[in-house]
Amino acid sequence: MTTAERPPDILESVEPQLLATEGFLLEVVTSDFPFVSVLAQHLIKAGGKRLRVAMTFLGAGLGDRDPARERDIRKLAAAIELTHLATLHHDDIIDEASTRRSVPSVNANWTNTLAVLSGDYLFAKSSELAAEVGGEVPRVLAATIAALCEGQIKEIEAAFKTDRSVDEYLAVIERKTARLLASSAYLGAKVGGAPDEVARTLERYAIDFGIAFQLADDQLDFLGDERKTGKPVGTDIKEGVYTLPLLHAIGEGAEVSSLLGEKADLPGLVETLNATGSFDYARSVAERYASRARDAATALPEVPERETLLHLVGYVIDRMPVSSAA
Numbered sequence: 432m433t434t435a436e437r438p439p440d441i442l443e444s445v446e447p448q449l450l451a452t453e454g455f456l457l458e459v460v461t462s463d464f465p466f467v468s469v470l471a472q473h474l475i476k477a478g479g480k481r482l483r484v485a486m487t488f489l490g491a492g493l494g495d496r497d498p499a500r501e502r503d504i505r506k507l508a509a510a511i512e513l514t515h516l517a518t519l520h521h522d523d524i525i526d527e528a529s530t531r532r533s534v535p536s537v538n539a540n541w542t543n544t545l546a547v548l549s550g551d552y553l554f555a556k557s558s559e560l561a562a563e564v565g566g567e568v569p570r571v572l573a574a575t576i577a578a579l580c581e582g583q584i585k586e587i588e589a590a591f592k593t594d595r596s597v598d599e600y601l602a603v604i605e606r607k608t609a610r611l612l613a614s615s616a617y618l619g620a621k622v623g624g625a626p627d628e629v630a631r632t633l634e635r636y637a638i639d640f641g642i643a644f645q646l647a648d649d650q651l652d653f654l655g656d657e658r659k660t661g662k663p664v665g666t667d668i669k670e671g672v673y674t675l676p677l678l679h680a681i682g683e684g685a686e687v688s689s690l691l692g693e694k695a696d697l698p699g700l701v702e703t704l705n706a707t708g709s710f711d712y713a714r715s716v717a718e719r720y721a722s723r724a725r726d727a728a729t730a731l732p733e734v735p736e737r738e739t740l741l742h743l744v745g746y747v748i749d750r751m752p753v754s755s756a757a
Contacts, residue, residue: 441742444735445488452484452508459509460556470549474516477532483515483615484508490619492736493629500623503564507622510560511615513553518579520550526670568618575614582606591671593681600678609641636727639720646717647751649674653701654752665697676709683707714751721748
């Protein structure tokens with residue numbers, strides 16, 4: 432993969448499956464019309480962490496390891512990743528983003544119309560793969576896409592509102608980020624032949640892991656390095672997406688209105704959020720969810736995949752930046 436943010440080394444246990452899925456993703460979205468292939472493959476070729484793909488294979492590793500299941504597991508992993516990529520095509524239009532994964536976004540490189548259509552194409556290909564796997568996969572994936580849309584709509588409704596509660600924000604990121612990771616883990620386990628109790632435990636792990644992961648991304652939007660993340664800092668603030676550090680500062684009575692808006696004063700905000708302890712607070716919340724994820728993983732069968740799931744929790748916390756002023 433050629434990307435600014437490669438999969439963490441701790442995913443080495445599923446690296447062969449991740450690499451095999453890369454080629455399969457390109458194959459699935461290859462169209463008879465070459466330009467459709469170019470659009471659909473644009474972000475695939477840009478790489479990525481592929482955490483949802485990894486979660487699918489880690490879940491499958493908790494099953495019976497029947498080789499006859501391997502093709503269905505790979506189709507499921509591709510369906511999950513194509514769903515994620517489709518949302519990125521659409522999100523970049525909503526956010527008017529110019530880059531994604533260190534390359535021009537589809538909307539910036541071509542047009543909003545083509546980004547919408549290619550995102551829809553990826554959703555359709557994902558649904559096709561889900562139908563081929565069968566069982567509960569199409570239903571769970573459809574419900575997950577609905578949750579993603581609910582989260583996005585709720586986020587847009589709350590744009591630029593400084594009276595957004597922490598609970599409301601957490602409910603949105605549970606839908607926008609955690610739900611797809613949870614479906615990856617749960618369906619991976621089920622398609623892999625794991626007992627229902629194991630699949631549900633893994634689902635709980637992935638919900639908490641996903642919330643912690645998004646809270647880390649919230650910090651990165653203030654304090655991250657664009658060369659590593661592949662996207663500009665301050666995007667959330669400029670788009671009116673007020674995340675946990677800012678919501679905490681507002682709750683502490685900080686006067687931030689003059690620092691917000693399209694011409695947001697990011698350095699000024701970072702200084703204010705440090706003064707209110709808001710980055711430390713957001714980290715403590717992320718660590719709480721990470722601890723819950725760790726507890727769920729500990730309850731899983733003692734297989735190598737469980738150790739990877741535990742290490743992933745540490746990876747999420749470690750990737751949270753710490754302000755030099757903190």
